[in-house]
Amino acid sequence: AQSVTQPDIHITVSEGASLELRCNYSYGATPYLFWYVQSPGQGLQLLLKYFSGDTLVQGIKGFEAEFKRSQSSFNLRKPSVHWSDAAEYFCAVSKNSGYALNFGKGTSLLVTP
Amino acid sequence: EAGVAQSPRYKIIEKRQSVAFWCNPISGHATLYWYQQILGQGPKLLIQFQNNGVVDDSQLPKDRFSAERLKGVDSTLKIQPAKLEDSAVYLCASSLGGQAQSRVGYTFGSGTRLTVV
Numbered sequence: 001a002q003s004v005t006q007p008d009i010h011i012t013v014s015e016g017a018s019l020e021l022r023c024n025y026s027y028g029a030t031p032y033l034f035w036y037v038q039s040p041g042q043g044l045q046l047l048l049k050y051f052s053g054d055t056l057v058q059g060i061k062g063f064e065a066e067f068k069r070s071q072s073s074f075n076l077r078k079p080s081v082h083w084s085d086a087a088e089y090f091c092a093v094s095k096n097s098g099y100a101l102n103f104g105k106g107t108s109l110l111v112t113p
Numbered sequence: 114e115a116g117v118a119q120s121p122r123y124k125i126i127e128k129r130q131s132v133a134f135w136c137n138p139i140s141g142h143a144t145l146y147w148y149q150q151i152l153g154q155g156p157k158l159l160i161q162f163q164n165n166g167v168v169d170d171s172q173l174p175k176d177r178f179s180a181e182r183l184k185g186v187d188s189t190l191k192i193q194p195a196k197l198e199d200s201a202v203y204l205c206a207s208s209l210g211g212q213a214q215s216r217v218g219y220t221f222g223s224g225t226r227l228t229v230v
Contacts, residue, residue, distance in 0.1 A: 104155050
């Protein structure tokens with residue numbers, strides 16, 4: 001069955017520290033991959049997406065993600081976290097264009113001073 | 114461009130009552146999705162429309178949930194009767210649709226937060 005796994009439910013990092021959020025997927029072929037961020041009471045904002053080509057993808061707010069086919073992973077990274085990055089982060093996958101997004105359960109990021 | 118509009122923003126109802134949510138997608142977006150997001154979980158697809166036809170409603174609890182997109186633009190999601198476990202945020206999203214990668218992109222509305230008491 002197709003699935004998206006975010007192994008970490010909660011992550012706490014200090015402001016200024018680096019961040020990596022993990023995402024693994026189980027799909028028959030390379031799907032389309034997305035990372036979204038959701039602040040409390042807000043909708044989902046797209047951080048970045050990957051369809052094909054260069055496996056390192058740059059997004060908004062200084063985020064990047066790397067697609068690793070051999071590991072079926074699409075981990076999100078940021079070199080230096082800001083307090084405003086505290087939010088819920090969702091990895092999402094779609095089988096192809098025209099298909100709905102399948103979301104992971106999310107990772108809640110807490111940023112400490 | 115205007116985003117995906119949803120209303121109401123919040124709704125509180127008693128169990129066994131009915132409720133309806135409205136969504137207006139981005140102009141020109143052929144595909145519309147309704148998601149249910151229970152607190153602490155990721156969004157779960159309820160139904161997908163392509164224009165005014167249903168593409169996927171396999172996860173829609175059809176005994177109590179219904180949705181329509183009559184003219185291929187706005188959509189309404191209804192719950193009747195509501196249960197306590199329906200308390201969630203209901204998100205609407207839209208996309209251009211089609212097979213080309215250039216057309217891939219999903220825009221979400223701010224959602225309707227439903228509390229069933």
